[in-house]
Amino acid sequence: MGWKDTAEPVLTRMPTVQRPEGHVPFKRKLGWTAGVLVLYFFLTNVFLFGLQGQGSEAFGRFRSILAGGQGTILQLGIGPIVTASIVLQLLGGADLLGLDTQNNPRDQVLYQGLQKFLVLVMICLTGLPMVFAGNFLPASPALAQSFPGGAFGVQWLLFAQIFVGGVLILYMDEVISKWGVGSGIGLFIIAGVSQRLIGGLVSTSFIGNPEQLGIIPTWIGIVTGSVDVGPILGSGLQTLVFGQGQILALITTVMIFVIVVYAESVRVEIPLSNTRVKGARGRFPVKLIYASVLPMILVRALQANLQFLGRILYAQLGSLPAWLGTYQESASGVANPVGGLFYYMAPVRNPEQWMWWLGQTNAAPWQIMLRVGVDLTFMVIGGAIFAIFWVETTDMGPEATAQQIHNSGMEIPGFRRNTSVIEKVLERYIPQVTVIGGALVGLLAVLANMMGTIGNVSGTGLLLTVSITYKIYEEIAEEQLMEMHPMMRQMFG
Numbered sequence: 120m121g122w123k124d125t126a127e128p129v130l131t132r133m134p135t136v137q138r139p140e141g142h143v144p145f146k147r148k149l150g151w152t153a154g155v156l157v158l159y160f161f162l163t164n165v166f167l168f169g170l171q172g173q174g175s176e177a178f179g180r181f182r183s184i185l186a187g188g189q190g191t192i193l194q195l196g197i198g199p200i201v202t203a204s205i206v207l208q209l210l211g212g213a214d215l216l217g218l219d220t221q222n223n224p225r226d227q228v229l230y231q232g233l234q235k236f237l238v239l240v241m242i243c244l245t246g247l248p249m250v251f252a253g254n255f256l257p258a259s260p261a262l263a264q265s266f267p268g269g270a271f272g273v274q275w276l277l278f279a280q281i282f283v284g285g286v287l288i289l290y291m292d293e294v295i296s297k298w299g300v301g302s303g304i305g306l307f308i309i310a311g312v313s314q315r316l317i318g319g320l321v322s323t324s325f326i327g328n329p330e331q332l333g334i335i336p337t338w339i340g341i342v343t344g345s346v347d348v349g350p351i352l353g354s355g356l357q358t359l360v361f362g363q364g365q366i367l368a369l370i371t372t373v374m375i376f377v378i379v380v381y382a383e384s385v386r387v388e389i390p391l392s393n394t395r396v397k398g399a400r401g402r403f404p405v406k407l408i409y410a411s412v413l414p415m416i417l418v419r420a421l422q423a424n425l426q427f428l429g430r431i432l433y434a435q436l437g438s439l440p441a442w443l444g445t446y447q448e449s450a451s452g453v454a455n456p457v458g459g460l461f462y463y464m465a466p467v468r469n470p471e472q473w474m475w476w477l478g479q480t481n482a483a484p485w486q487i488m489l490r491v492g493v494d495l496t497f498m499v500i501g502g503a504i505f506a507i508f509w510v511e512t513t514d515m516g517p518e519a520t521a522q523q524i525h526n527s528g529m530e531i532p533g534f535r536r537n538t539s540v541i542e543k544v545l546e547r548y549i550p551q552v553t554v555i556g557g558a559l560v561g562l563l564a565v566l567a568n569m570m571g572t573i574g575n576v577s578g579t580g581l582l583l584t585v586s587i588t589y590k591i592y593e594e595i596a597e598e599q600l601m602e603m604h605p606m607m608r609q610m611f612g
Contacts, residue, residue, distance in 0.1 A: 123217070123229055130232025136293040143298060145598045152299035152306065155291050159307055162287065163188035167280050169262050169273045177255040177430060179455070181423035183315055183580035184416060186307040192284035194249070194256070197304050199241035199285050200292065201420040206237055208417070208508040235289065242285035245427075250278045253434040300594055305413070305587035312576050312584040316372075319365075319574020334365050334573060361470050361477060361571075371570035372581065378563065379585040382407050382556075387548050391529040403524065405548045408556040410506035410515070412586035415560055417509075418501040419579045422466060429461035430454055457482070466494045469571045491569070498561035506557025510549070517545035 166173070173190035176182060178198070182189065187196025207230075210216050216233075218226040249255045251274055258273035266272045292303030322333035332340065340346030341364070348358040360366045385407040392400050433439055433446045433454050445458035456462040463486075471479035473487050480487065510516050514523075521542035530536040531544055560582060567578025576584075 123226075126233070127229060130229050130236060133232040133235045134290075135231065135235070136290060136297055138297050145595075148298065148300050148598065152295055152301070155295050155299065155303065156306060156310060159193070159288075159291060159310060162193050162284065163191050165192045166190050167192060167194065167256065167277055169259050169266070169276050171257040171259045174256040175254075177249055177253065177427055178423055179426065181419060181426070181577070183312050183577050184308065184419050184583065185423060186304075186311045187284075187288070190256070192280050193288055194281045195242060195245055195285045195288075197288060197292070197307055197416075198420065198423070199238050199245055200289060200304060201416050202241045202245070202424060203234060203237035205417050205421060206241075207234060208505070208512050211508070211512050238285070238289050242282055246278050246281045246285065248431050250274050250281070253431045255430075255434075256281075300598070301587065301591045304416070305583070305591070308416075308580065308583050309587055312580045315574035315576045315580075316584075317574075319368075319572075319576070322574075332363070334369060337363050337365070357477070361474070365571070365573065367470065368571040368573050371567055372573045372576075375563065375567050375572070375578070375581050376585050379408075379412075379582060380589060382559070383586065383589050387552070389544065389548070390532055391524065392532050393528055401529065403520075403529075405545075405552055406556070407552060408560060408586065409549060409552045410509045410557055411590065412560050412582050414505035414509040414557060415498075415502060415564055415579050415582060417505045418498060418561065419466075419564075419577075421501070422464070422497070425464055426456075426461065429456060458486075462486075463490050463493050464497075465490070466498075466577075467491055467565070467569050468577070469575065470569065473569060491565075494568075495562070495565050498565050499558045500561075502557040502559075502561030502564075503554045504557070506553050506560075507550075510553050515549075517542045517549050520545055520549070 167190060170190055176189050178185055178196075182196070185196040185198045185201070187193035187198075207216075211218070216230075218230050256277050258270045258277065260270070263270040263273050266276070268275070288303075288307070292307075295301065295303035295306060318333060320333045321335050323336045332346075337346060341348060341359075346363065348363060358364060383406060386404040388402040388404050390400065391403055429439075429444050429446075433444065439446070439459065439461075441459055443459050444456050444461035446454040446461075447457045448454050456465050467473050467490060471477055473480075473491055475482070475484050475487055482490075514520075521538050524530075524541055525536075525538045531541055534540045534544065564577075564579040564582055567581055569578075572578065572581050
């Protein structure tokens with residue numbers, strides 16, 4: 120008896136969102152998407168009952184990628200979903216699961232059930248240390264005096280709330296994927312990053328601290344003289360470019376928007392003709408960013424989990440061996456690595472962390488360059504590897520794509536109508552473009568982080584937001600086309 124027979128009674132009974140039986144009208148899709156987004160924003164403002172303050176941020180700057188909200192019921196964000204996807208991709212890439220999700224309906228159900236089960240496991244593996252080991256979510260002493268079990272009971276109450284939040288975001292993602300537009304994970308990332316981008320532009324919340332002002336209020340203050348940046352020909356220029364003026368961050372943000380939109384439009388188009396309808400022709404686009412930017416979530420989530428592990432060890436042991444990690448606590452209580460292995464594996468966040476001549480870092484130049492080199496290598500190679508995994512596990516590879524083209528009644532003019540022939544043509548482009556696109560996205564993410572962005576949004580978060588927004592725009596245009604011409608829906612399925 121294999122593992123599939125043993126696990127089938129459990130995996131097939133995992134609660135699931137039913138797929139629509141027929142075509143879902145575009146307006147209804149928009150309604151489901153808007154409803155889930157409203158629920159998401161509501162839950163990110165529901166703070167945990169029994170929490171002292173808001174706790175300390177366990178994910179640091181990874182928060183914009185992992186979505187959710189610090190100290191809220193969505194404390195874990197999409198982290199468990201992404202981590203479960205990493206595990207599944209690694210298992211699938213090594214062919215350890217033995218599941219044929221493309222042709223076997225039973226294996227498809229098992230795969231979906233296994234994914235949900237792994238998400239529940241990851242919620243526990245992330246949430247339990249966060250509450251009980253790292254003290255990232257401290258229990259309220261006032262409630263502990265009257266609550267059954269004292270502080271320990273309050274901790275279990277906190278974990279129960281973030282567990283419910285993790286399950287909710289899992290099924291919210293599934294609702295959007297089946298009944299809405301785009302994917303829930305992508306929309307949640309867009310929501311979080313957009314909030315920070317808008318805040319970075321117009322925020323006036325921190326009037327007492329000019330460094331925390333948005334770009335627009337800062338420049339209004341500079342023009343009116345209420346914000347002093349010093350002499351323009353001296354330290355003032357540095358402040359305007361790298362500091363309060365955020366000129367470099369503004370330029371970087373605009374450039375990332377332009378580069379990603381351009382890269383999304385660069386493609387190799389393979390001509391197709393329909394065998395059922397004479398004269399009907401089309402093209403299959405192989406984009407430069409073929410695997411999309413979503414594999415970057417997996418790479419950064421892996422880094423986030425490594426940094427989370429370091430913070431847990433530091434919180435439990437008080438100190439770590441110097442070669443493993445030296446930590447320094449910030450004013451907000453977040454422990455950041457300043458030396459050792461965890462320091463070199465931490466991504467570079469902003470210009471101040473690598474431009475040693477600005478005097479914002481105490482690290483030696485060789486340490487900074489080593490850290491930049493590790494980050495660049497990790498993101499470029501990791502981006503290429505996870506892009507390959509993503510293409511293979513989402514049926515975007517040459518074999519699966521050739522089968523889809525064949526099943527739709529399309530063929531490549533000048534070639535025999537055979538799946539293997541179509542596959543050989545696609546193999547000339549898809550594998551190479553996948554690797555190049557994954558590496559390019561990794562490089563852009565590191566460069567965006569190093570230059571800084573509006574609202575201190577991570578480079579990966581900005582890349583994801585632009586790319587996902589572009590894809591949602593394409594999907595909306597396609598949906599509107601299908602609504603206007605129902606015959607096209609029948610032709611292309």
